[in-house]
Amino acid sequence: MEGEPTAELIRAQLRRLRMNAELSQEEFGKLVHFSGSQVSAVELGQRPLDRFFLKRADEVLGTGGLLTSLLKLAERDGQPSWFRPWLETERQAQQLRCYQPSLVPGLLQTENYARAIIRTDAMLGDDEVEKRLAVRMDRQSILTQPNLTTFVAVMDELVLRRADESFRGLMSQQIAHLIECVERSKVSVHIVPAEVSLHVGLAGPFSLARGSDGGWVGYLENQLGGAVIDKEDDLAVLLSRWESVRSEALPRGRSVDLMKEVMTSWS
Template structure:
């Protein structure tokens, strides 16, 4: 797959440039504010590539932005075209707010859950499915940043009760993963219980990202892909909708208890 070949090229270039600069992994890690073990994991392909690592690597190694440019090529190869404009906002966000009425948010999905969701598109080949699963997992590397974003997710309880024959194992694994993620200091998961039958968010999923400048940008998902909302009036509407869904959701601790209840029911 093109995205994987480009990623391997980045890792090879990184190793070559570091060695030519006569830097050990530990020495290089100190210069880019990562540990030596994290540098090793990147070079071995055990840690996803992201610009929060490659940008300072470009500066230290004086590449003229080569590694970051190669990463952009890998993203173009590995992500659906409609998603690309949103990725930069998501990667650089200080805070993310996501409402999902139908699915677990992509940033919190397990690999098996993501695969099950992506496979519902019968037009995709097995290779295309795996390519999209890999890309979705790579997006979660935003939480591996030294300064990961605060992520607040609001999900309908009904999403977790979608566990028909053959899907129970996947859903049980996904629910356990949600609890694990919800215990991290920068991630909050809130459920809207099924007894809340109608509210403003049911018209569709959306995500909001706040950048380092304090500005917000939104992303709306639909059957044709997605739309970035960056106009002031659009963002204002989404922020208002967010307040609506967040007010209907349970507090963090109660939400975790409800997830546990769903797992055992």
């Protein structure tokens, strides 16, 4: 991300704002709890952009959150090219639907759960894990946007019960968060009970987004990336499979009862 145009824009804006405030790098560093040399390294691109640093810079320089907002854009720019179209579709959607057979959907993950999932990829260093985590958490802001009217998530009961002794505290927090999300009028979570041993959704996760024009767009995930689906015939298949999976899931209230039962069973 550090070499991309948006990241360069952040550094240029930081330098301009600091100089307009008539602050040397040393003076500015004291205000944001960094050394003058660290401020210089950030401005020159020799040090990665840091959320805490930019948040403090916004406060000190009175930018109204400009620098942290630009950082979010830079992080989106740093996403793989195959994922960016879906991010844009997701942000503009009026309705969202998501089925996950093995994980809590990203839009409903807690920070701790998301970090644990991202860290399972041994090829990622700590910095990259935190960058991906930041993007995932930022994506969740769409749940409060006025254009989104409904988000319906369906997942298998196995997702809730996949927790050994060391993971149960984190998973309890995650399930409690799911229950809190259901209390929002636009979020609905439905669980496919374990006794439904076979159903069409087990072929893999998928998401659907409906835009303001009434048209649908789909998204399929795999081990190497993902693909946006916009062909009419393919969308018809996904919409049919959604109806099939959704019909196997418990109603909203019974899904919440099952989530509570899972947490109670651990204690």
